[in-house]
Amino acid sequence: MSAIHPDQVSAAKLAGMMRPPPEPEFDPVTRDGSLVEDPAVRAPLVLGKDTSFNDVTETVCGYIEKGPGRWFWPVFFLVSQVAGLMPLMILYLIITGVGVWGLNNQVDWAWDITNFVFWIGIGHAGTLISAILCLLKQKWRTSINRAAEAMTIFAVICAGTFPGVHIGRVWMAWMLFPIPNSNAIWPNFKSPLLWDVFAVSTYGTVSALFWFMGMIPDFATLRDRAALRIMRASDPSVMKVDRIRCFVYGMLALGWRFSTRHWHRYEKAYILLAGISTPLVLSVHSIVSFDFATSILPGWHTTIFPPYFVAGAIFGGFAMVLLLMIPSRELFPGMKALITLRHLENMAKIILVTGFMVGFAYAMEFFVAWYGGNQYELHVFLYNRVVPDWVDPRGAPYWWAYWSMIICNVVFPQLFWFKACRQSPVVIFIVSVAVTIGMWFERFVIIVTSLHRAFLPGEWHMFFPTPVDILTFVGSCGTFLTLYMLFMRFLPMFAMSEIKAVMPQANPHKH
Amino acid sequence: MAAAAKPRIFQTEQGTPIFGVMAEFATPADIYHAAEKVRDAGFSDWDVYSPFPVHGIDEAMGIKRTRLPLLVAVVGLSGAVLGFGFQYWVATQGYATVVQGKPFGSWQTFVPVAFEIGVLFTAFATLLGMLIFNRLPRWHHPLMCNERFLKVSDDRFVIAIEATDPKFDPQAVRTLLQKAGATSVELVEDK
The missing domain is CATH 3.30.70 (Alpha-Beta Plaits)
Incomplete structure (x- = not known):
């Protein structure tokens, strides 16, 4: 073992044998958190001049073992109170009936389905990051994939609740699934609404499996650390917590022991899951869009919907990932070394690209409405959405919803043309808020503005949300955040084994 | 030695x-x-x-090289076939209903659900197959x-x-x- 090999130096430091000497040769990568100017050189994925494998373990496990800080439980208390609104409002709905929502004979889908599509769309970013970016060998995904996958699952939970309770007779919700029953009734497999049931439940299940499989090695790390402390401990009060950790994380780790023969199959399984999740994630929002596209309603009956919905879902999902990551970076010690400006900049670029796809889809919808020559469709696009009622008497009073959507989804992301904006967490956060609002409005515009003035003017009706509508949605945001905070507190927030594998000293062929 | x-x-x-x-x-x-x-x-x-x-x-x-992909392919494809067959049975035998004037067994409408069931089987086969081949838990x-x-x-x-x-x-x-x-x-x- 020669003493100057950088790998060996860092390993000796890991073993506590020596501090590494300063690296003598010129290092083109600035490792202080700033991004690299030279386009041929990539910014490092993990910051810090001599960040070791052990530093990564200590940082990530520290969030669980030491806790995220004093701010956590008070914030959690507030957020969980908001979450409580959701079951409360659903209970009120079940006891009283769907009349507590603002629905009417013309607008029979409104906030419920808007919220469903909003949440399921957010749920697409996690699988995109973990599956598609994995297949494309985008190594920068490693430090954001775990949190994004968690977010996906919690968003799917929020999404699944809305169609479950909007069916009116909630106690009949089991009939959504093909369960043998005494009436010998089976569901209608020719309905896109049933495809949706299968798409969303499959998506939720597969995402959870993917998420769990990714966490197995990290559970094993937490288990081993607790076991080591038990072996060495003298203080029994510390040991009690560690015994619980050792048992719970031990059960979840399934006896993982970091064997290479296991890693070999594990990596293959990971690629297989990524490979199957990629068409899955594209299919889910396509099928959600079929709920609308296969109807004959002008404004819904559009062949562009599947790709348009998928692009919008990725767009909105990345905004939500950024909304969660940017405050976490500030609040958790050491996280800025793992989620670097390079990660934020890459996500900002994806928002810019998908924002363009969404903008293009808005334009194409319009073009086809005009070019297709269907007067009902043109009317919906022109007067139900774009033209304000104070400009033309044929205009509908929902013009502000349409224009909010355009400003939030098409105008705001243009800031990301500028490097300074892409690298400023504050600007990224503001744009992400705008995109999240804009994507909610997109679904509201599609659903409500199409429905409220359809073929017969005698049926035209406005939709106004009731407090129950609003509080159910607020409650779903609370549920989402509550689940996410529990995740941050008790589960490994970063894929430690994956981060270690992309660190420079992990490469056995580096010379 | x-x-x-x-x-x-x-x-x-x-x-x-x-x-x-x-x-x-x-x-x-x-x-x-x-x-x-x-x-x-x-x-x-x-x-x-x-x-x-x-x-x-x-x-x-x-x-x-692990033979996991083979297992996954077999289970996934049988899931899709099973899903398709079940829908066909429901639409033609179990609860035959005329929907939008289409034939009972119009296969095009069965594709999305067959795909989803295939994916579901694939995912379970991948995770469980990986664990079983590794003799875990x-x-x-x-x-x-x-x-x-x-x-x-x-x-x-x-x-x-x-x-x-x-x-x-x-x-x-x-x-x-x-x-x-x-x-x-x-x-x-x-x-």
């Missing part, structure tokens, strides 16, 4: 059976080259333990009693050669691993 002539059960002086010999290495590069040496020495019951899959170590160890392993081994999950790199290997000989294995650049070598008991 003369190992074949020796009795196949190794134990300590106290009579505890021996699991094998475990050696620690400092870096991924070290363990990569050591794995090549152990492979070339012709061992079969041995393994490399590392906090992350070291790039290219599968070849350095001479691991054969397994709650205990002799190595897990070793304090040094527990640090593998953090930042250590370990090779363990097991006593069940036909070529196993405690002294020869120890020399081999030391020559390969191990920072420490120790005997692991099967507790």
